[in-house]
Structures are given as C-alpha cells and as structure tokens.
Amino acid sequence: MAEVEKIISNALNEGRQNLLGTEARELISTWEIPVPRSIQIKGVEDLKLKAGMISPPFVLKVISRDIMHKTEVGGVITGLRDENDVKNAFIRMKKDIEVNVPQARIEGFLLEEFIPGGVEVIIGGMKDPQFGPVVMFGIGGILVELMKDVSFRLAPLNQREAIEMMGEIKGYSFLTGYRGSKPVDIEQLASTIMKLSDIISNVKEIKEIEINPLFAYEGGVIAVDTRVVLEKGSEKTNEI
Amino acid sequence: MNTGNNMEFFFDPKSIAIVGASPKPGKASHVILENLKKIGYNGTIYPINPKYRHIGDLQCYRSLADIGDQIDVAVFVLPASKVIDILKGPVNNVRGAIIISSGFKEAEKGKWLEEELRDIVEKKGIRVIGPNCLGIYDAISRIDTFLVPTERVKRPKKGGLSILTQSGSFAVLIMDEMATEGIGIARIVSYGNKVDVDEADCLSFLSEDEATRYVLLYIESVENGREFVDMASRCTAKKPVIAIKVGKGEAGLHAARSHTGAMGGKYEIYRAAFKKAGIIEVDGYEGLKDACKVLDAYDMVHGKKVLIITDGGGIGVSMADACEELGLEVKRLTDDSRKSLSSRLPAFSATDNPIDLTASATDDSYFAAIEEGFLNGYDIAIVTVLWGPPTLTAGVVDRINEVMNSYNKPVIICSPGGEFTRKMGKLFEEKGMPVFLTPEAAVRAAAVLTGNGTRLN
Numbered sequence: 284m285a286e287v288e289k290i291i292s293n294a295l296n297e298g299r300q301n302l303l304g305t306e307a308r309e310l311i312s313t314w315e316i317p318v319p320r321s322i323q324i325k326g327v328e329d330l331k332l333k334a335g336m337i338s339p340p341f342v343l344k345v346i347s348r349d350i351m352h353k354t355e356v357g358g359v360i361t362g363l364r365d366e367n368d369v370k371n372a373f374i375r376m377k378k379d380i381e382v383n384v385p386q387a388r389i390e391g392f393l394l395e396e397f398i399p400g401g402v403e404v405i406i407g408g409m410k411d412p413q414f415g416p417v418v419m420f421g422i423g424g425i426l427v428e429l430m431k432d433v434s435f436r437l438a439p440l441n442q443r444e445a446i447e448m449m450g451e452i453k454g455y456s457f458l459t460g461y462r463g464s465k466p467v468d469i470e471q472l473a474s475t476i477m478k479l480s481d482i483i484s485n486v487k488e489i490k491e492i493e494i495n496p497l498f499a500y501e502g503g504v505i506a507v508d509t510r511v512v513l514e515k516g517s518e519k520t521n522e523i
Numbered sequence: 524m525n526t527g528n529n530m531e532f533f534f535d536p537k538s539i540a541i542v543g544a545s546p547k548p549g550k551a552s553h554v555i556l557e558n559l560k561k562i563g564y565n566g567t568i569y570p571i572n573p574k575y576r577h578i579g580d581l582q583c584y585r586s587l588a589d590i591g592d593q594i595d596v597a598v599f600v601l602p603a604s605k606v607i608d609i610l611k612g613p614v615n616n617v618r619g620a621i622i623i624s625s626g627f628k629e630a631e632k633g634k635w636l637e638e639e640l641r642d643i644v645e646k647k648g649i650r651v652i653g654p655n656c657l658g659i660y661d662a663i664s665r666i667d668t669f670l671v672p673t674e675r676v677k678r679p680k681k682g683g684l685s686i687l688t689q690s691g692s693f694a695v696l697i698m699d700e701m702a703t704e705g706i707g708i709a710r711i712v713s714y715g716n717k718v719d720v721d722e723a724d725c726l727s728f729l730s731e732d733e734a735t736r737y738v739l740l741y742i743e744s745v746e747n748g749r750e751f752v753d754m755a756s757r758c759t760a761k762k763p764v765i766a767i768k769v770g771k772g773e774a775g776l777h778a779a780r781s782h783t784g785a786m787g788g789k790y791e792i793y794r795a796a797f798k799k800a801g802i803i804e805v806d807g808y809e810g811l812k813d814a815c816k817v818l819d820a821y822d823m824v825h826g827k828k829v830l831i832i833t834d835g836g837g838i839g840v841s842m843a844d845a846c847e848e849l850g851l852e853v854k855r856l857t858d859d860s861r862k863s864l865s866s867r868l869p870a871f872s873a874t875d876n877p878i879d880l881t882a883s884a885t886d887d888s889y890f891a892a893i894e895e896g897f898l899n900g901y902d903i904a905i906v907t908v909l910w911g912p913p914t915l916t917a918g919v920v921d922r923i924n925e926v927m928n929s930y931n932k933p934v935i936i937c938s939p940g941g942e943f944t945r946k947m948g949k950l951f952e953e954k955g956m957p958v959f960l961t962p963e964a965a966v967r968a969a970a971v972l973t974g975n976g977t978r979l980n
Contacts, residue, residue: 413746413747413748414795415748415749435791435794436798437752444798
C-alpha cells in the first residue's frame with residue numbers, strides 16, 4: 284500500500300488528476316490483478332538493452348499525462364514481431380502524436396507483450412456523490428459504449444453479488460461459452476470485480492478507476508488497459 | 524441533521540395544533556381540521572389563529588405560545604415566510620412540525636427560506652416533516668393531515684401497507700386507488716422537501732412498526748445514500764419493501780469521459796442501491812398496484828419454483844415465458860407426479876408445467892393439480908381460471924381455497940374475461956385470493972412474492 288500512496292501523492296504533487304498508464308497498472312498489480320509483462324522505454328536507444336526481457340509479439344503504447352484515449356491519436360501500435368518493427372513503430376507513433384496532439388507531453392513508451400484476445404469485458408469503479416463507491420461490470424470492451432450492456436452494484440460487494448451482476452448482462456453467454464468458445468473463469472472474474480470494489484472502497488483519493496479491456500479466458504484474466512482518475516488535482520488536463 | 528428514531532410521536536400524538544386554522548370551508552387548513560375530526564383523531568386539537576376565538580366547537584388560540592400544554596405535532600398551513608416568523612418566535616412547546624406550506628426549496632426564491640428553516644428547527648430541536656408536503660395519514664392512530672377532501676379522495680381502510688413518498692400528489696393518487704381496490708393502509712408519510720425527516724428516518728421507524736406489514740417507497744431522489752441503504756436493509760430484513768423510482772432519465776454522472784461514468788445514468792446507481800438493500804423494484808404504476816395487491820394477500824415465499832395451471836393451453840405458455848423473463852423457475856413435474864396426476868385429471872390433460880386441464884376441467888381437477896404441485900415443492904401456483912368449461916362451477920373457488928389453506932402456500936388467480944368472469948372473480952377475492960386480469964399481471968405478482976422486482980434486466 285505504501286507503493287500506492289506514493290504513486291498517488293506523486294501524481295497529486297505534479298498536479299495531475301489522471302494516473303499514467305504505467306502508474307495505474309502498478310496500482311492494480313498491488314491487488315494482484317494480472318497485467319501483461321512489459322518494459323518501459325524512453326526511446327529507441329533503450330530498446331537494445333531491454334527488448335530481450337519480454338517476448339514478441341509486442342504492443343507499443345505511448346505514456347503521456349495528456350493523452351487519455353491513446354488509440355484515437357495513434358498512441359497504440361500492435362502486431363510488432365521484432366526490434367525492427369518496434370523501431371519503425373516508434374517513428375510512426377511520434378509523428379502521429381506530433382500531428383494529432385502536438386501539445387501532449389510524452390513521458391516515455393511502454394513495450395508490452397501482446398495478449399491474445401479473450402472475452403473483452405470492462406470493470407469500473409467510481410464514487411457516487413449520494414451512494415459512495417460503486418462498481419460497474421460490462422461486456423464488449425470497445426463495444427461497451429454502443430451496447431450499454433452493463434450492470435452496477437454498490438461497493439463493497441461479495442462474491443455472490445459479483446456473480447449476480449455478471450448474470451444481469453445480456454451478453455452473459457459470451458462468458459459461459461458461446462458457439463463452441465470455451466467458458467471463461469467466472470470465479471477469477473468475480474474475484475477481479477471484488478478487487479476493484481476493494482480499491483474504490485478503500486483508496487479515498489480515487490474518483491474513478493476502469494480496466495478496459497480486461498481479457499477473460501478459460502484460465503484467468505488479464506488487465507490490458509487501466510485508467511485511474513483522482514479526486515483532486517489542480518491542473519486542468521487536456522483530455523483527448 | 525436530526526437522525527435517529529425520535530419521531531414515533533408523529534404517529535401517536537397526544538395533541539395536534541393547526542397553525543393558521545380557518546373556519547372557511549374550502550381553505551386547506553379547514554379541510555385538515557375537518558379531516559382530523561372525521562377520521563376520529565382522539566387527542567386534543569388546537570386551532571391557532573389570532574383572528575378567531577372559536578372555530579366550530581373548538582377554542583381557537585392566538586399563538587402556539589398561548590397554549591400552556593406541550594404540542595406533539597404542529598401543522599403549519601401558512602405562507603413560507605410566516606412559518607419562519609412563527610418558529611423564530613417564542614415557541615418552545617412543540618415536539619414536531621408538519622409543514623404543509625410550499626414556497627421553500629422547490630421555488631427559486633424559497634431556497635434561503637428553507638436554509639433558515641433548517642437552522643431554526645435544528646437549534647430548537649423540533650423534528651419536521653416537510654415542507655411542501657401533505658404530512659401524515661395514519662389509519663392506526665387515526666391522523667389525517669392531507670388537505671384533500673374525503674368526498675374527492677377516498678381514505679383506505681386500516682391495513683398493513685405503509686407508504687413513504689416525496690410526492691404529495693402521488694400520496695393522494697395511491698390513497699384513492701388503494702381505497703378503491705380494497706387494500707388497507709397503516710401509515711402514509713408525504714415528506715416533501717425533507718428539511719429534516721427523510722426516507723431513512725421513516726424506514727427506521729417502520730422497520731420497528733408492528734402495524735406495518737410491508738412498505739412502499741416512492742423515490743425521486745435520495746441525498747444520504749448510504750444511510751438510506753442501511754435503514755432500508757434493516758427494514759427489508761423484517762418486511763417487504765417495494766420501490767418505484769421516478770426521474771430515470773437523468774443525465775450521466777460524470778463529466779470525465781470514462782465509460783464507467785457515461786454508462787451509468789443516476790438511475791442505475793439507484794437500482795444498485797435497491798438491490799443492496801433487498802428492495803423490490805417495480806416498474807411503473809401497474810407493477811406497483813400488482814405488488815400491493817399480492818402483498819396485501821400473502822407473505823413472501825422463500826423459493827422461486829412456480830407451478831402454472833390453466834384450463835386453456837395458450838395462456839399457460841405465455842405465462843411460462845413471462846415467468847422466465849422475471850427470473851422465476853418453471854420446472855417440469857417429476858415423472859412420478861405426472862403419473863399420479865394423470866389418474867386424477869381429465870383424459871387429455873397436459874401434465875407438464877404448465878398443467879393444462881383443458882376444457883374438461885372440473886372443480887376437483889384444480890384441487891388435484893395444485894395439491895400435487897405443493898406436495899412436490901413448488902412455492903407458488905399461478906392458476907388461470909377461464910370460465911368456458913361447462914363442468915366448472917362456483918365450487919372451484921372453495922376447492923382452490925381449501926387446498927391453498929391446507930398447504931399454506933400462495934395461489935395467484937389469473938382470470939381474464941368479461942362480465943361473468945369478473946363476477947366470479949369477486950368470489951375469489953372474498954376468500955382473500957387476489958385476482959389478476961392479465962397473465963402478465965399475475966406473473967408480475969408472483970415475481971414480487973419471490974422478492975424479484977418487475978423490472979427486466
């Protein structure tokens with residue numbers, strides 16, 4: 284928990300209301316929510332030293348306090364098979380970001396192992412002004428906004444409630460195995476929801492947290508992307 | 524804010540003062556005075572108005588301070604600013620106030636008046652229901668501060684339903700409707716702007732109230748969410764609480780462009796709160812009426828296994844579908860049950876679930892089918908009685924009632940049809956069995972008894 288406090292106070296001291304992707308992933312790792320293996324790099328020069336620590340294929344992501352939705356500005360490039368691919372991706376990403384969001388400050392880059400797609404779900408937590416901490420579960424990852432197939436519970440919640448909220452989703456059958464696909468690990472998923480409930484209930488500085496997508500498989504789950512918004516923050520961020 | 528449970532005296536006041544009482548018929552304060560007399564309130568009524576010496580046969584007082592006695596409840600029917608003036612004055616003998624007057628927070632200019640009111644009553648330790656409300660209708664202690672004449676809005680008989688509502692017009696509507704449906708009422712609290720007493724206080728009181736068998740909540744908004752959930756949970760542990768939430772279309776919660784925030788309109792959070800507290804949520808006015816009707820007749824059941832019996836195939840299938848949509852289990856009968864039933868039922872009956880007694884149905888076949896179901900662990904029977912089969916007589920009412928009573932499980936009657944059917948429906952209701960006129964309503968009622976709401980996910 285000391286780590287978490289450090290991450291949060293650091294961000295607040297810098298006047299940030301959003302945690303960096305790397306900070307958010309570190310935070311959820313404290314609760315033992317699995318994340319893809321990754322390395323953080325400053326630029327191409329770092330690559331030689333570190334690339335051997337993880338195995339391809341890779342995904343390259345930008346780390347920036349000014350960019351909330353990386354994909355939309357060219358801040359995520361997937362399908363990189365080797366160092367050469369990564370170098371080219373670097374060049375492309377820097378250029379795209381320069382064009383799309385010239386004002387964005389870039390802290391560095393994240394090179395992570397590509398995660399084969401499971402069932403995409405979203406798990407969110409937020410503080411409601413009247414009811415306090417609330418947890419959301421939804422299906423569809425990128426489709427969630429379109430489908431609005433989500434359910435809510437007040438936090439903290441127990442396993443029965445976590446399983447119930449999954450059952451309320453129209454797309455529940457995607458979790459239990461659909462047209463020959465393997466059922467996902469419902470217990471792991473429930474436990475991840477409970478961990479998120481734990482985070483939003485106990486970390487008072489967090490206003491909103493969201494793992495989207497969370498991939499769910501037969502054998503477990505992995506948090507592909509995490510966003511954390513803090514309660515306070517003097518600086519007005521340029522949300523993109 | 525005065526929280527806690529020190530508000531029982533509102534429901535058993537030794538004295539009620541009407542501040543701003545008037546002898547003129549048609550004036551709200553006059554209607555309230557008359558209604559208090561009509562319902563047979565047997566404490567002391569103190570009309571207060573410096574303009575009069577007497578109102579009717581009651582002595583009228585100049586001010587609250589002029590009454591030497593302690594006043595349990597002072598009902599204010601005066602312009603908002605006058606209410607403030609009076610409460611600011613030398614008033615120290617009032618325990619509780621029901622402030623009917625509007626012109627507070629709900630009016631643009633009245634916001635600061637409401638703040639002032641809050642300060643004054645907090646300082647003086649006066650508990651307040653309202654402002655901008657109708658107050659209390661209490662059939663147990665016989666109190667009626669509703670400013671609608673009884674000729675226009677019927678008062679329900681004494682019963683087990685208590686209603687908590689922000690909206691006064693909803694209170695009036697539901698009161699009239701329940702009276703017409705023959706559903707009995709224990710207490711109704713219309714608390715309006717909630718300057719002090721809110722739904723959590725009332726739920727806390729009702730959870731301990733022996734006269735209240737079940738509670739109906741009409742919710743526009745809740746300010747102290749967690750306290751509400753705590754008190755509601757305490758109440759649902761003892762008796763069913765049904766809620767209807769209005770204002771569902773409120774805009775999303777957060778300006779931040781996150782999915783979590785954007786997905787949840789405020790309503791989704793209310794639903795989550797209701798679930799946490801074990802509140803049964805009903806959708807719309809019809810669902811509400813069905814819920815009240817069935818809870819008036821029966822207690823909740825512990826399982827979700829429903830047996831459907833009909834004497835017409837089609838309607839049974841549509842009910843089975845509706846049951847599944849609302850999370851009820853429509854399991855098939857065991858082979859043994861089916862075998863035993865086919866020896867007791869008309870030749871072509873379908874001994875599945877739904878059980879179809881066909882047009883050869885007799886009074887006894889209803890008895891046999893329900894008995895078999897209850898013996899085999901079904902929790903509720905939804906029984907359709909279509910009056911076509913000539914073999915069916917009025918005696919079926921007694922047969923169904925008999926088997927219901929001996930197994931002590933609820934039987935919900937679904938009897939759609941015209942003049943003759945409705946006449947026969949009255950026979951069921953005389954026996955205390957609620958009759959629903961559509962298959963959907965019957966299934967909604969069954970869902971309520973299992974603790975499921977009638978809101979689809």
